[in-house]
Amino acid sequence: MQYVEYLLIVISLLAIINLWTKVGKLEGRIKGMQDTIDRLTRQTGLPENPINDELRKLIQKGEDVKAVKKARETLGLSLLEGKQYIDKLKSENR
Template identity: 45%
Template sequence: MEYLSITISLITLFVCLSVYNKVSAMEARIKAMQVSYDHIAQEDGMSRHPVQDEVLQLVRDGKKVAAVKKAREVLGLSLVEAKQYVDALEA
């Protein structure tokens, strides 16, 4: 009986970890799609994200690190994604 409960616990743990990994991957894909959408919207002249002007002003003031931090906080991006976002705004 003890082996059965250990086996069930291990299977449950494995399933939970698998679900967590899938959710994390989906979150990353959604963030990447949002960044892509923002770039497309910017190129087409569509409305921009409200934080974009603030991030751009931080870059112009020479506060690139603060701009990356702001982009990460507001847009929920990873460090690399936020850096790419700020670099794209700078260009």
């Protein structure tokens, strides 16, 4: 009976490692696609997301937390993604 339990634990660990690896690869692909979209947007002259103006105003007022919250609500981002989005806007304004 112990061997079955150990086998299940090992299989579970291997499945978790496999999923972790796949999620990491997907995140990398998504980041690459986002970079491509950003470049195409700049090259074609498409207007940026209208929410960015409001977010920049919040950033200029020093209300980064509100900006992150607004970005999350509007764009459907996670907390980390919202923070990264605001950081990117801040770095573009410098």
